[in-house]
Amino acid sequence: MSPLFTIAAKDTKIMVRDRAALLVMLAMPLGLIFILGSALGNIGEGDSLDTKVAIVNLDEGDTGARFVEGLTSSEDIDAVFNISVREDAEAVRTEVERGDLTAALIVPADLTEKVLADEPVALEVLQDPGSQMSAGIWAGVVRAGVANASAQIIAAHTLQETFAGGAAQGAPSGTVGSPPSAQQIPELAFDAVTVREVEVEIEKQVSMISYYAAAMSGMFLLFGGMFGAFSFVRERREQTLARMMSTPSGKVTIVGGKALGVLLIGALQFIVLYLGTRLLFQVDWGTNVLGVVLVGFAETIAAAGLAMTLAALGRSERAIGGIAPAFIMLFAALGGSMIPAEQLPEWLLPAQVLSPVYWTVDAFLDLMRGATLAAVAPNIAAVLAIGLVLFWFGVWRLRYE
Amino acid sequence: MGTIVEVRGLVKRFGELAAVDDVSFAIEQGEIFGLLGPNGAGKTTTISMVSCLIDPTAGSITVDGNEVATAPGAVKSTLGVVPQEIALYPTLSAQENLAFWGQMYGLSGGALKSAVAEALELAGLADRAKERVEKYSGGMKRRINIAAGILHKPKVLLMDEPTVGIDPQSRNHILETVKQLNAAGMTVLYTSHYMEEVEYLCDRIAIMDHGKIIASGTLNELRDVVGGMDVVDVKVTEVTDCVLDRVREIEGVKQADRTDGAIQVLTPSSGSVLGKLVATLESEGAHVTSITVTEPNLESVFLHLTGKSLRD
Ligand SMILES: Nc1ncnc2c1ncn2[C@@H]1O[C@H](COP(=O)(O)OP(=O)(O)O)[C@@H](O)[C@H]1O
Ligand SMILES: [Mg+2]
Numbered sequence: 001m002s003p004l005f006t007i008a009a010k011d012t013k014i015m016v017r018d019r020a021a022l023l024v025m026l027a028m029p030l031g032l033i034f035i036l037g038s039a040l041g042n043i044g045e046g047d048s049l050d051t052k053v054a055i056v057n058l059d060e061g062d063t064g065a066r067f068v069e070g071l072t073s074s075e076d077i078d079a080v081f082n083i084s085v086r087e088d089a090e091a092v093r094t095e096v097e098r099g100d101l102t103a104a105l106i107v108p109a110d111l112t113e114k115v116l117a118d119e120p121v122a123l124e125v126l127q128d129p130g131s132q133m134s135a136g137i138w139a140g141v142v143r144a145g146v147a148n149a150s151a152q153i154i155a156a157h158t159l160q161e162t163f164a165g166g167a168a169q170g171a172p173s174g175t176v177g178s179p180p181s182a183q184q185i186p187e188l189a190f191d192a193v194t195v196r197e198v199e200v201e202i203e204k205q206v207s208m209i210s211y212y213a214a215a216m217s218g219m220f221l222l223f224g225g226m227f228g229a230f231s232f233v234r235e236r237r238e239q240t241l242a243r244m245m246s247t248p249s250g251k252v253t254i255v256g257g258k259a260l261g262v263l264l265i266g267a268l269q270f271i272v273l274y275l276g277t278r279l280l281f282q283v284d285w286g287t288n289v290l291g292v293v294l295v296g297f298a299e300t301i302a303a304a305g306l307a308m309t310l311a312a313l314g315r316s317e318r319a320i321g322g323i324a325p326a327f328i329m330l331f332a333a334l335g336g337s338m339i340p341a342e343q344l345p346e347w348l349l350p351a352q353v354l355s356p357v358y359w360t361v362d363a364f365l366d367l368m369r370g371a372t373l374a375a376v377a378p379n380i381a382a383v384l385a386i387g388l389v390l391f392w393f394g395v396w397r398l399r400y401e
Numbered sequence: 402m403g404t405i406v407e408v409r410g411l412v413k414r415f416g417e418l419a420a421v422d423d424v425s426f427a428i429e430q431g432e433i434f435g436l437l438g439p440n441g442a443g444k445t446t447t448i449s450m451v452s453c454l455i456d457p458t459a460g461s462i463t464v465d466g467n468e469v470a471t472a473p474g475a476v477k478s479t480l481g482v483v484p485q486e487i488a489l490y491p492t493l494s495a496q497e498n499l500a501f502w503g504q505m506y507g508l509s510g511g512a513l514k515s516a517v518a519e520a521l522e523l524a525g526l527a528d529r530a531k532e533r534v535e536k537y538s539g540g541m542k543r544r545i546n547i548a549a550g551i552l553h554k555p556k557v558l559l560m561d562e563p564t565v566g567i568d569p570q571s572r573n574h575i576l577e578t579v580k581q582l583n584a585a586g587m588t589v590l591y592t593s594h595y596m597e598e599v600e601y602l603c604d605r606i607a608i609m610d611h612g613k614i615i616a617s618g619t620l621n622e623l624r625d626v627v628g629g630m631d632v633v634d635v636k637v638t639e640v641t642d643c644v645l646d647r648v649r650e651i652e653g654v655k656q657a658d659r660t661d662g663a664i665q666v667l668t669p670s671s672g673s674v675l676g677k678l679v680a681t682l683e684s685e686g687a688h689v690t691s692i693t694v695t696e697p698n699l700e701s702v703f704l705h706l707t708g709k710s711l712r713d
Contacts, residue, residue: 006504010490010497017492239486243549246452246482247505248474401455 003249007257011231012264021227025269029220030276036216037209037281052082053138054104056089061112068107071145081138096126099205103127103138115193122196143195206368210284211340213277214364218357219332220273221266221299226324228262228307230317232398237316241400255395259304266300286367291376295363298380302356302387308394331355336362356386405430405557405588406451411460413446413612420446422612424460428557428590433583435603436592437699439711443612444592445485448561451590452482465556478506481555481587485562487542488549491535495526495545498534499552506553513552520548523578540571547578557588564598576602594711596699608703615706620699627697627705630655631671634695635678636663638688647685651677660700660710667697667705 001009015021055071057064072083086092095101106124108114114121123146125139206214235241235258244254274292277283285292306327314320334348335341335357344352352358363371363379406428413421421443428434436444449455451462453473462469464476489498499517508516521527524544534542547563560579564572579602583589593599599606600620607617616626637644640659648657648664653674656667664682668674671694682689703711 001504001509003505006501010493010501013497014490014492239484239488240490242449242454243482243484243488243502244505246454246477246480246484247502248477248507249505250474 003247003253004257004260007244007254008260008264011228011258011261012268014231015227015261015265016268018227024223025220025227025265026272026276029216029273030280033209033212033216033277033283034281037207037212039208051080051102051138052084052100054084054086054092054095054101055107056086056092056104057107058089058109059107059111060109061116063112063115064107067111067145071105071141077141081141093126105138105142111193120194122194125195125197127197139195139197146193146195206365207284209277209281210368211365213273213281213283213285214368215332215335215337215361217270217273217277217296218299218335218360218364219328219337221270221296221360222303222306222328222331222357223324224262224266224269224300225303225306225310226320226328227265228258228304229310229314229320229324231261232258232307232311233314233317233320236400245400251400255308255398259308259391262304262307263297263300266303267297270296270300284368285364286370288367288371288373291367291371291373292364294373294380295360295367295376295383298383298387299356299360302360302383302390305387305390305392305394308398309390310394312394312397312399328357331357334358335360353382354386356383359383359386403430404428405465406434406590407463408447408451409461411447411450411462412458413443413450413455414458419612421450421457424609424612424614426607426614426617428588429605430588431583431586432604433579433589433591433602435599435606436590436609437594437596437599437606437703437711438592438609439594439709441611442594442609444609445561446612447609448482448559448590448592452480452559453477478553479556481550481553481558483547483550483558483560483563485565487546489534489542489545492533494531494533495521495524495537495548496530498545499549502549503552508553516552516554520552523551523581524548525574538568538571540567540574543567543571543575544578547575551582551587555587557590558582559590561592562594563591564593564595572598596703596711600699606699608699608706610703610707616702623699623702624697626702627667630667630669630697632695632697632701633666633668633671633674633678634660634663634693635666635682635689636691637682638690640664640687641685644682644685644687647681648678651681654678656705658704658708658710660704665701665704667701 055068057068059065068085071077072085077083089106092101092104092106096104104126106126108121108124111121111123123142125142127136127139232241235244241254245251274285274296278285310320310324310327314323332338332355334344334352334355336344337357341352341358341362359379359382363376366376366379404427408427409425411421411424412419424443424447426434436447438444446455450457451464451469453469453476465479467475467479469476490501493501496517499520500513503513503516518527521530524541524547526541526544529537529541534545537545543563547560550558550560563579564575567575576598579589579591591599591602603620605617605619606623607614608623609615616623640663645657645659645664648654648666651674653668653670654666655669658665666674666678675692675694679689679692700711
């Protein structure tokens with residue numbers, strides 16, 4: 001075995017026997033995930049009465065405007081829905097996908113034209129038919145609006161419902177080749193208007209416990225860096241570092257071995273956190289296991305970098321024990337480990353990019369919602385970049401005696 | 402038998418302080434070479450330069466034909482190092498510690514296993530090999546600290562105060578171990594501030610003080626520095642400067658110095674001095690509790706050369 005691995009294996013063995021370290025590296029995050037995750041239910045879940053919906057009127061004529069007016073001026077509707085009239089159909093679609101809006105209505109650009117020409121035309125209701133009850137109510141409201149708008153209601157009026165299954169992105173917004181069902185009655189102009197409910201694939205909601213599994217893992221993986229720094233200064237103080245340097249191995253091998261030890265310990269820690277949260281708390285890390293592993297690994301590299309920086313800055317374990325938690329808490333606060341990153345004050349947001357925890361937690365959450373590896377690749381790159389900067393700074397300033 | 406370690410004009414400065422100040426010595430293959438000196442003399446600094454841990458300010462060191470400055474890798478593989486501190490991992494067992502250090506010297510597989518077993522045997526701790534080092538007594542730790550330095554059967558073993566702070570039994574065990582290793586062909590550089598150890602073990606000795614070597618040679622050569630004189634150790638209740646001055650005035654007293662709780666007197670003829678010595682001390686109010694007359698030892702040599710005790 002190369003001295004590099006000999007040193008890393010030795011550090012791992014020592015770490016596994018260190019009860020205090022195990023407490024901080026494993027018991028604390030698991031405990032916090034459990035407490036925070038089970039105390040607070042689900043993020044973004046829960047149907048309030050004040051359901052948020054949006055209307056985008058793209059109609060170039062005035063039919064759309066009148067229709068929208070009809071919906072927004074009704075007090076009954078207003079009591080249940082919080083309606084916003086918007087311009088950007090794509091932005092609204094994204095918000096529905098994210099779950100920020102419960103449902104939306106898109107009025108097509110050619111509504112007036114088609115109505116006058118008595119051709120079939122569809123109003124589009126974006127919603128998640130599976131999970132959100134209020135979304136279904138909204139579709140009903142729109143349908144009723146269409147029905148009211150008709151001068152004469154035909155009893156046999158059938159609503160056509162088209163399901164563009166799984167069309168999350170780039171869903172069609174123009175006409176759809178659906179044959180008009182109740183049609184060709186010239187006087188009943190609005191009868192040709194159908195309501196087409198478009199199933200929007202709403203991003204998977206991340207449960208609170210899953211959120212904290214991501215947040216605490218992203219944060220506590222960095223504590224491997226603190227213990228790595230402890231190990232380095234302890235070896236410096238107890239002269240085992242000097243003894244290693246009196247063996248044929250050079251400084252590069254010794255420092256490399258110490259860093260590799262932090263990686264190995266971080267990998268073991270992450271395996272325990274990943275499996276622990278899955279088995280104990282049924283956390284759903286998503287199906288992209290490779291992505292989760294790579295993000296976790298990148299964060300342990302950041303931890304190894306942090307170990308070097310801390311070992312360079314702190315002369316003693318005591319000093320490092322003082323600065324390391326401060327460093328990590330700051331990274332974690334910026335990264336959304338305490339409260340969701342979006343809820344931080346505006347002026348703090350630019351500093352987020354400096355926090356490896358931010359990129360890691362963001363990537364974990366995306367992967368839980370079903371993101372691809374490509375989607376989180378920038379996060380991985382950012383974490384690695386921060387880790388390398390910390391590593392080089394540390395090695396540059398490291399003292400061996 | 403040629404020279405295996407050669408140190409020439411070695412200097413190490415820490416700022417103003419010359420911790421090692423123009424030190425030269427040569428160690429012959431197969432001998433035990435002693436570096437004797439009080440705390441702060443510069444022994445550890447010298448050993449650290451030989452083992453490539455710190456760079457000399459000036460001078461050169463050759464180990465088995467390799468220059469420390471240009472071929473540290475080759476020098477390090479030739480050397481075994483037993484540091485002054487117990488440089489072991491407390492939460493690992495003795496066996497795990499030894500296996501680690503063996504691997505760091507490139508041992509693996511069966512060779513590692515047998516080297517570890519042999520070293521444990523030598524340390525007399527084979528039966529407690531699986532216990533964590535933190536549970537060991539100071540003496541046992543010292544023995545493992547030594548064992549960790551000899552796993553790869555180095556040609557030259559550097560031992561820096563390997564018996565500091567341990568019980569007499571462990572100390573004897575260690576001294577016997579050093580003899581045993583040397584008998585098996587290992588060259589040893591042994592530093593200590595205990596003159597008995599150096600007297601007992603070493604073929605040749607260099608006495609170091611304030612970064613300089615103030616005397617060197619075999620034990621007999623060093624004794625000659627004191628020149629056929631007797632050493633009289635007088636234990637008294639109280640030693641004042643005034644008493645010391647009065648003793649120095651006695652005829653036949655070459656030198657008188659304070660050691661712990663005693664006065665050490667050098668004299669060519671102890672017989673003629675003893676009576677006057679006791680009378681002088683009693684008249685000064687210093688109560689004599691014991692008197693011993695011995696051959697000069699390294700302590701007296703050091704006292705003679707520096708005017709102070711090794712243990713100060
Ligand atoms: N790294 C260092 N920086 C400054 N002074 C040092 C350093 N190492 C040793 N010294 C000083 O050098 C002198 C010799 O120390 P050392 O070699 O440890 O002596 P010894 O081993 O003989 O007790 C002492 O005065 C010590 O304080
Ligand atoms: Mg010393």
